[in-house]
Amino acid sequence: MTSNFADRLEEAVSRAGNPCLVGLDPHVDLLPDEFAAARSGATRSERAAAAADFLCEVIDLVAGRIPAVKPQSALFEVHGAEGAMAWERVVRAARDANLLVIGDVKRGDIDSTARAYARAFLEGDPKDPSSRCDAVTVNPLLGTDSVKPFLETCSRTGAGVYVLVRTSNPGGALFQEHGSPPLYERIADAVVEWGRGLIGHGGLSSVGAVVGATHPAELASLRARMPSVPFLIPGYGAQGAGAADVAGGFLPGGRGALVNSSRAVLFAWREPRFARMHWKDATRAALDEMIAALTAVTAAARA
Amino acid sequence: MTSNFADRLEEAVSRAGNPCLVGLDPHVDLLPDEFAAARSGATRSERAAAAADFLCEVIDLVAGRIPAVKPQSALFEVHGAEGAMAWERVVRAARDANLLVIGDVKRGDIDSTARAYARAFLEGDPKDPSSRCDAVTVNPLLGTDSVKPFLETCSRTGAGVYVLVRTSNPGGALFQEHGSPPLYERIADAVVEWGRGLIGHGGLSSVGAVVGATHPAELASLRARMPSVPFLIPGYGAQGAGAADVAGGFLPGGRGALVNSSRAVLFAWREPRFARMHWKDATRAALDEMIAALTAVTAAARA
Numbered sequence: 001m002t003s004n005f006a007d008r009l010e011e012a013v014s015r016a017g018n019p020c021l022v023g024l025d026p027h028v029d030l031l032p033d034e035f036a037a038a039r040s041g042a043t044r045s046e047r048a049a050a051a052a053d054f055l056c057e058v059i060d061l062v063a064g065r066i067p068a069v070k071p072q073s074a075l076f077e078v079h080g081a082e083g084a085m086a087w088e089r090v091v092r093a094a095r096d097a098n099l100l101v102i103g104d105v106k107r108g109d110i111d112s113t114a115r116a117y118a119r120a121f122l123e124g125d126p127k128d129p130s131s132r133c134d135a136v137t138v139n140p141l142l143g144t145d146s147v148k149p150f151l152e153t154c155s156r157t158g159a160g161v162y163v164l165v166r167t168s169n170p171g172g173a174l175f176q177e178h179g180s181p182p183l184y185e186r187i188a189d190a191v192v193e194w195g196r197g198l199i200g201h202g203g204l205s206s207v208g209a210v211v212g213a214t215h216p217a218e219l220a221s222l223r224a225r226m227p228s229v230p231f232l233i234p235g236y237g238a239q240g241a242g243a244a245d246v247a248g249g250f251l252p253g254g255r256g257a258l259v260n261s262s263r264a265v266l267f268a269w270r271e272p273r274f275a276r277m278h279w280k281d282a283t284r285a286a287l288d289e290m291i292a293a294l295t296a297v298t299a300a301a302r303a
Numbered sequence: 304m305t306s307n308f309a310d311r312l313e314e315a316v317s318r319a320g321n322p323c324l325v326g327l328d329p330h331v332d333l334l335p336d337e338f339a340a341a342r343s344g345a346t347r348s349e350r351a352a353a354a355a356d357f358l359c360e361v362i363d364l365v366a367g368r369i370p371a372v373k374p375q376s377a378l379f380e381v382h383g384a385e386g387a388m389a390w391e392r393v394v395r396a397a398r399d400a401n402l403l404v405i406g407d408v409k410r411g412d413i414d415s416t417a418r419a420y421a422r423a424f425l426e427g428d429p430k431d432p433s434s435r436c437d438a439v440t441v442n443p444l445l446g447t448d449s450v451k452p453f454l455e456t457c458s459r460t461g462a463g464v465y466v467l468v469r470t471s472n473p474g475g476a477l478f479q480e481h482g483s484p485p486l487y488e489r490i491a492d493a494v495v496e497w498g499r500g501l502i503g504h505g506g507l508s509s510v511g512a513v514v515g516a517t518h519p520a521e522l523a524s525l526r527a528r529m530p531s532v533p534f535l536i537p538g539y540g541a542q543g544a545g546a547a548d549v550a551g552g553f554l555p556g557g558r559g560a561l562v563n564s565s566r567a568v569l570f571a572w573r574e575p576r577f578a579r580m581h582w583k584d585a586t587r588a589a590l591d592e593m594i595a596a597l598t599a600v601t602a603a604a605r606a
Contacts, residue, residue, distance in 0.1 A: 044429070113375060164444060164445075186477075
């Protein structure tokens with residue numbers, strides 16, 4: 001992992017032929033019946049192992065079909081040390097399957113602390129670098145000095161970061177739209193700036209932005225404001241956004257964005273229209289739909 | 304742990320007779336020589352164990368003298384699963400020593416994810432509730448729905464949260480001062496609102512605010528703006544603020560704030576004036592100074 005993250009990202013997207021990102025959010029209560037033993041009553045260690053077993057099967061299903069996965073840290077941390085072990089097992093499995101791994105950790109802290117977070121997630125175990133993520137999500141509230149340690153690590157190791165700019169949840173507006181211009185535009189400008197030293201051969205930077213799909217107009221205006229910045233677009237699927245809502249997030253040519261779906265793919269078997277299928281078939285079917293819908297979006301952007 | 308966090312906090316401060324908070328930031332590279340084996344070359348597991356061994360000795364030194372400690376999550380996470388084990392060992396040791404534990408995790412995410420973080424840190428292992436923190440720090444950038452799961456947990460379990468309002472680092476101004484009124488005032492007003500349902504017998508809420516000591520004028524104006532909100536004031540000691548700088552953070556009577564010092568206490572032996580002492584004596588001496596300085600501040604506020 002020495003080349004620029006943005007270049008590896010573009011390569012992975014072009015290899016897969018689509019910009020789909022599957023979020024690995026192992027809510028234990030939602031696991032398929034064959035993992036039922038892991039639900040209530042089981043120990044934290046059994047629940048963590050079940051979450052990792054499930055996700056490793058999901059990784060087998062999506063490998064070779066999409067460019068990247070996004071494990072969600074909270075759902076591992078809830079299992080304590082066993083959860084941290086499960087996290088590394090899932091990161092390794094995804095990397096072994098040639099998937100890029102974007103750790104959704106949303107960390108942000110003062111410099112010496114941020115340095116420890118960058119090391120924890122972007123370098124992993126020094127004796128086993130396969131435990132590291134290709135990129136992580138970062139919360140920018142503490143400003144430039146809280147992001148710099150991540151940038152330094154990216155520059156040294158070829159990793160990437162995605163900075164929260166405009167989130168997809170209903171409450172996101174309260175602070176992110178504060179002021180005039182709104183805070184999220186100010187964060188967007190900082191993200192462009194932070195990425196200047198990390199531009200790859202393809203012209204994209206390794207400092208990306210998380211921009212929700214639930215605000216299509218903002219998504220398009222942020223896309224225009226940040227032409228060198230790869231987007232990570234959450235909110236597709238279970239959070240309500242469709243393919244049309246994310247179209248504005250792509251650069252001309254259909255480049256420059258990953259679109260994430262977590263629950264709608266992982267737990268597709270819970271949806272009425274997939275109810276008679278085995279969970280793996282439901283997940284495959286949901287993934288097929290997502291790939292088809294987003295391939296159409298990027299094809300339209302290329303036309 | 305069923306009574307209101309704010310009440311347990313006031314009780315702990317009045318029992319200790321001072322508002323000192325010691326941050327447990329186990330930078331392995333800074334550990335005293337007797338932990339030198341744990342530095343470069345050792346395995347992640349050895350480093351994690353050394354960090355926990357060191358902090359357990361620090362806990363012995365401070366127990367009975369101060370109301371609370373604040374372990375910093377990043378410095379544990381950097382050791383992977385072994386770090387998570389070390390975290391729980393330190394949390395347990397502090398609780399056993401009758402210290403309140405404020406987990407400095409600065410998490411913030413959409414609702415279902417925030418719920419997992421709240422469970423991870425405020426409830427801990429269901430089979431061993433002594434692994435839980437009394438309170439955690441929370442990043443509010445994602446808005447009300449990202450904080451609510453923490454508030455629900457607080458209401459059910461008697462835990463507390465400290466929301467980042469104005470941080471002590473140099474870069475904090477970039478986004479926190481954005482807009483007019485500045486963002487941090489808007490966050491402050493939300494914190495007051497979020498705490499309304501969690502007011503204790505003493506009139507303070509279990510929803511606190513992190514307000515840096517490196518901005519004394521803002522600290523005093525925020526104190527006036529948030530009379531029911533307990534403050535956690537970082538920036539004292541190694542980050543440059545002194546006792547005079549934090550005075551404005553207290554309510555009349557010297558109540559309502561904890562003042563944190565991490566490196567200046569933990570690694571006091573590295574300072575020239577303590578250089579000939581054993582690290583434990585240096586830490587004791589640094590803590591004595593901090594307690595004396597802050598007791599003077601709260602006594603002045605009572606006069």
